[in-house]
Amino acid sequence: MLSRDWRRRAAMEAAEWLANVGGEQSDHHTRVALMNWLLLSPVHIAEFLRMMKLRAQLSAFSDWQRLPGTIVHPRPDGADNVVSLTGDAPIEIVVASAARTGRRWVPAAASLLLLAALALITIIVVLPGARSNAYRTVVAERLDVRFTDGTLIHIGPETWLTTRTIWGRHYVRLLRGDAVFDVRAPAHRHLFVRAADVRIRDIGTVFGVRRNSSSVQITVEQGLVSASVRQSPAFPRRRSTAPQKTLLLGANRQVTFTAADTVGPIRWVDARRTLAWTYGRLEFLSTPIARAVQQFNRFNHTQIYIADRNLNARLISGAFSVTDPNSFVAFLQATAGVRVLNVPPDTIVLETKGPQ
Numbered sequence: 001m002l003s004r005d006w007r008r009r010a011a012m013e014a015a016e017w018l019a020n021v022g023g024e025q026s027d028h029h030t031r032v033a034l035m036n037w038l039l040l041s042p043v044h045i046a047e048f049l050r051m052m053k054l055r056a057q058l059s060a061f062s063d064w065q066r067l068p069g070t071i072v073h074p075r076p077d078g079a080d081n082v083v084s085l086t087g088d089a090p091i092e093i094v095v096a097s098a099a100r101t102g103r104r105w106v107p108a109a110a111s112l113l114l115l116a117a118l119a120l121i122t123i124i125v126v127l128p129g130a131r132s133n134a135y136r137t138v139v140a141e142r143l144d145v146r147f148t149d150g151t152l153i154h155i156g157p158e159t160w161l162t163t164r165t166i167w168g169r170h171y172v173r174l175l176r177g178d179a180v181f182d183v184r185a186p187a188h189r190h191l192f193v194r195a196a197d198v199r200i201r202d203i204g205t206v207f208g209v210r211r212n213s214s215s216v217q218i219t220v221e222q223g224l225v226s227a228s229v230r231q232s233p234a235f236p237r238r239r240s241t242a243p244q245k246t247l248l249l250g251a252n253r254q255v256t257f258t259a260a261d262t263v264g265p266i267r268w269v270d271a272r273r274t275l276a277w278t279y280g281r282l283e284f285l286s287t288p289i290a291r292a293v294q295q296f297n298r299f300n301h302t303q304i305y306i307a308d309r310n311l312n313a314r315l316i317s318g319a320f321s322v323t324d325p326n327s328f329v330a331f332l333q334a335t336a337g338v339r340v341l342n343v344p345p346d347t348i349v350l351e352t353k354g355p356q
């Protein structure tokens with residue numbers, strides 16, 4: 001499943017790159033970014049070449065008028081033809097003539113093929129020691145990944161990330177979930193993390209990154225972290241002409257980047273409490289019960305359910321073993337007026353005990 005998902009995503013990204021660098025207007029920085037993307041995996045190169053072949057075949061197709069429900073309108077100014085697809089909702093598609101397409105795409109295609117060839121040669125010859133891995137965890141599963149230079153990654157439950165090491169530098173792509181990075185490498189060997197459009201460069205530190213469908217949150221426990229938002233064809237949610245924004249985060253600082261490319265304020269937090277799961281604990285300070293239950297459910301096979309909505313917003317504080325939900329439930333029974341219903345094994349249902 002992982003390989004199919006990875007190839008499908010690579011194909012989508014390849015199509016986006018081709019759309020952005022295939023024309024005459026693509027700039028040097030975009031082509032450099034494409035080269036870096038190609039170097040990440042031979043799969044990227046294969047999918048990019050496949051998309052180039054598909055683009056060439058579609059451009060060379062001259063029999064649009066023979067397709068059912070299509071009408072080709074010649075352009076008197078010699079520009080590209082327009083094909084109208086008839087039906088309830090007519091659609092017009094611009095189709096370049098074979099001669100024009102050939103003249104336009106020969107230099108562009110040649111340069112793109114050269115980029116792909118250079119990337120492939122680099123992967124096969126120049127980077128024989130490059131190491132790539134993918135890690136995916138499920139509920140109640142945690143992993144620790146240690147590199148040869150001592151850098152350690154704590155991977156939380158329900159997390160998906162990939163790593164690649166090139167010339168002693170570590171490149172991590174967080175696709176979902178939580179990870180905490182304890183970087184012990186020399187100062188000149190940085191660790192680079194990518195989560196959606198957020199790029200993170202470590203400068204010898206301990207920090208955590210959490211990614212969900214709508215945001216990326218960075219929490220620094222020690223040292224310094226540089227974080228920036230950068231638009232990429234691989235994540236084409238919205239184009240922006242605003243300059244790239246870079247933040248420098250110190251110890252006990254936290255920032256959140258949202259899906260709308262909005263950067264929240266840098267705020268002070270107790271980073272050790274926020275990242276306490278890496279030490280085997282879950283610590284809460286004036287935390288709603290619903291959020292605490294959500295955390296315990298991620299780290300345990302025993303699942304807790306709240307039957308009474310009045311409990312959701314009730315605040316609690318305390319420190320608990322990350323693998324002992326029963327002690328958490330006993331705490332709620334003693335301090336929050338909660339009782340436990342009789343349910344099957346590995347399931348705990350909470351409700352309010354008597355009138356409040």
